[in-house]
Amino acid sequence: MKIILASMISRLVRRGNLKLTYPDGETRSFGDATGKPVHIRLNSKRAQWGLVLDPAFYLGHRYGSGDIDLVEGDMFDLLETVFTGNPEFKYYDSGWNRFLERSRYLLRWLREKNDIRRSRDNVQHHYDLTGALYDLFLDEDKQYSCAYFETPDQSLDEAQLAKKRHIAAKLTIGRPGLSVLDIGSGWGGMALYLARNLGAHVTGVTLSDEQFAVSSQRARGAGLEKEVRFLLEDYRNAPGTYDRIVSVGMFEHVGRPNYLTFFRKAAALLKPDGVMLLHTIGRTDAPTSNNPFIEKYIFPGGYIPALSEVMRAVEKSGLRVTDIEILRLHYAETLRHWRQRFMARRDEAKALYDERFCRIWEFYLASSESAFRWQNLVVFQLQLAHDQQAVPLTRDYVGQGEGALKAHESGGKGRAAGARSFPQDTAINGVPTQPNRTPRAGHVKSDHRFQP
Template sequence: MKFIVQALVSRLVETGNLTVTYPDGSRQTFGDGTGNPVHMRINSRKALWGLAVDPAYYLGHHYGTGDIDIVEGDMYGLLKIVFTGNPDFQYYDTRWNRALERLRYLLRWAREKNSVVRSRRNVQHHYDLTGALYDLFLDQDRQYSCAYFERPDQSLDEAQLAKKRHIAAKLNINRPGQSVLDIGSGWGGMALYLARQLGAKVTGVTLSDEQHALSVKRASEAGLGDEVKFLLQDYRNTDGPFDRIVSVGMFEHVGRPNYLTFFKKSASLLKRDGVMLLHTIGRTDRPTANNPFIEKYIFPGGYIPALSEVMQAVEKSGLAVTDVEILRLHYAETLRHWRERFMARRDEAKALYDEKFCRIWEFYLAASESAFRWQNLIVFQLQLAHDQEAIPLTRDYIGRGEDCLKAHEGNPKGERRGPRQFPQEAAL
C-alpha cells in the first residue's frame, strides 16, 4: 500500500512542502519546497491502507484515532497543500475513488431518508453536545451558520449580526406583528432578532433538546416570551399559516428523499402574499455523494445539494423563486474564525470530552474551511413566494432594509418597543 500512497501524494503535491513519514520509519518529501512546511507521520499500517483505499474517509478517521499525526504544521496546512498543490488533479480523480464516490451516491437514499424519528436522532448526535463546547468557538449569539462579512476586517460577532440583518431585510417584514416561522431555529438568535428589531411574532421549531431549552430561556430573559415561542417538534408537524418563513442552516439535514416534502410543507404554511428565505450550504458542481467522514462523525443523514437538485423540488411545490444569492467565501471566513477560536481553547474542549473528540473536531473544522475555500462548497440564499408581487420589483429594498435595521440596532435597550420605521416599498 505504501507505493499507492506515494503515487497519490506525488500527483497531488507538485507545489508546497510536505514530508511524509511511513510506518516503517522511511521519510519522503513532496512538492517544490515553497510555503510553510508540513510533516505528516503515518503511525500504523492500517492507516497506510486507509489512505490508499479511501483517503476521503480515512485521513480524518485515522487522525482522530491517533494513527496519523501532524508533527510539523497543522491539519489545515496539510489540507491546503493537498487541495492547492496541483489544481489539475484531486484525489477523487483516480478511477478507484470515482468508483467509491459513485457507489456512495447510489446508496444515498438509504442514508438520507430521514423520518421524523430518524431526523431527531441525527440532530441530537450533533446539536445536543454540551453548550459549553459551542461557547468555545461561536459568537455570543451562538450563530452556527455562515456569517456575512460586509468588510474583511469584521469580527465574527459583527459578521453574524450582519447575516441576521441581511436575511431579515430579504424577508421584507413591513409591519409589526407579522407571523414568522423559523424552521431549525437553533439557539434562538434569528427568531429573537426578528422579534426585537421588527416586532415580528415568531415561532421557532427545533429537534434539539439543548437548543430548545436555551432558546426558551433566552426569550424569557429578553422579555420576549409573548413575541417568540419555541417548539420541540419537526417542521412536518407544524401548523400555519405564516406571513414569513425563514430557515437558516437546517436544509442540509433534510436529505434528498424529503426535498419535495420540505417545500410542499413550506408552501402550505406560507400565506399567499408571504415570503420565505432559505439559507443553506450548497455545491457549485454536479450532484454527488457526501463526504464520508462528515457523514459518520459530524452530520449523519445530511446532504449538501447542487442548486439543480433544490430547484427541481421547488418547481413541483407551488412556490416560485424570487431571488437567488450565492455567498462564496463567507463561510470559509466564518470557519476560519471558528477553527482559530476552537484551537485557542482546545484544552477546554478536551476537558469536556477527550483527545479523540478534539482531533475529530479539529479535522472537521479544517476540512470544512478547506472545502469552502478551495473546493466546491458555497452558500445559497433562496427567496421564495407564491405571488411574485410579494417582493418589491428591484433589489434596492434589501439595502434600505439593512440601513433601517442598523439604525434600530443602535437604539438603547429600553427602546426596543418604540416606533419602528419600515422601508416603504408597497408602491413598487
C-alpha cells in the same frame, strides 16, 4: 502500498513543502519545497492502507484515532497543501476513488431517508452536545451558520449580526406584528432578532433538546416570551400558517428524499402573500455523494445539495423563486474564526470530552473551511413566494432594509413596534410594491397572533 501512496501524493502535491513518514520510519518529501512546511507521520499500516483505499474518509478517521500525527504544521496547513498543490489533479481522479464515489451516490437514499424519528436522532447526535462546547468558538449570539462579512476586517460577532440583518431585509417585514416561522431555530438568535428589531411574532421549531431549552430561556430572559415561542417539533408537524418563513442552516439535514416534502410543507405554511428565505450550504457542481467522514462523525443523514436538486423540488411545490444569492467565501471566513477559536481553547474542549473528540473536530473544522475556500461549497440564499409580486421589483429594498435595521440597532433600547421600517409600501422604479396589499377574495388577513 508505499509505492501507490507515494505515486498518489506525488501527483497531488506538485507545489508545497510536504514530508511523509511511513510506519517503518522512512521519510519522503513531496512538492517543490516552497510554502509552509508540513510533516505528517503515519503510525500504523492501517493508516497507510486507509489513505490509499479511501482518503476522503480515512484521513480524518485515522487522525482522530491517533494513527496519524502532524509533526509540523496543523491539519489546515496539510489540507491547504493538498488542495492547492496541484489544481489540475484531484485524489478522486483515480478509477478506484471514482468507483467509491459512485457507490456512495447510488446508496445515498438509504442514508438520507430521514423520517421524523431518524431526523430527531440525527439532530441530537450533533446539536445536543453540551452547550459549553459551542460557547468555546461561536459568537455571543451562538449563530451556528454562515456569517455575512460586509468588510474583510469585521469581527465574527459583527458578521453574524450582519447575516441576521441581511436575512431580515430579504424577508420584507414592513410592519410590526407579522407572524414568522423559523424552521430549525437553533439557539434562538434569528427569532429573537426579528422580534426585537421588527416586532415580529415568531414561532421557532427545533429537534434539539439542548437548543430548545436554551432558546426558550433566552426568550424569557429578553422579555420576549409573548412575541417568541419555541417548539420541540419537526417541521413536518409545524402548526398554523405564517406571513413569513425563515430557515437558516437546517435544509442540509433534510435529505434528498424529503426535498419535495419540505417545500410542499413550506408552501402550505406560507400565506398567499407571504415570503420565505432559505439559507443553506450548497455545492457549485453536479449532485454527488456526501462526504463519508462528515456523514459518520458530524452530520449523519445530512447532504449538501446542488442547486439543480433544490430547484427541481421547488418547481413542483407551487412556490416561486423570487431571488437567489450565492455567498461564496463568507463561510470559509466564518469557519476560519471558528477553527481559530476552537484551537485557542482546545484544552477546554478536551476537558469536556477527550483527545479523540478534539482531533475529530479539528479535522471537521479544517476540512470544512478547506471545502469552502478551495473546493465546491458555497451558501445559497433562496427567496420564495407564492406570488411574484410579494417582493419589490428590484433589490434596492435589501440595502434600504439593512440601513434601517442598522439604524434601529444603534438606536439603543426598546422594541421594534415604534421603529422605522424600511419602505415596503412605496413605489420602486415606478412600480408599486405590494407585500402588504389588500387581502384577496377568500383570504382572511392574519391578526398576527400565534396560530393554534
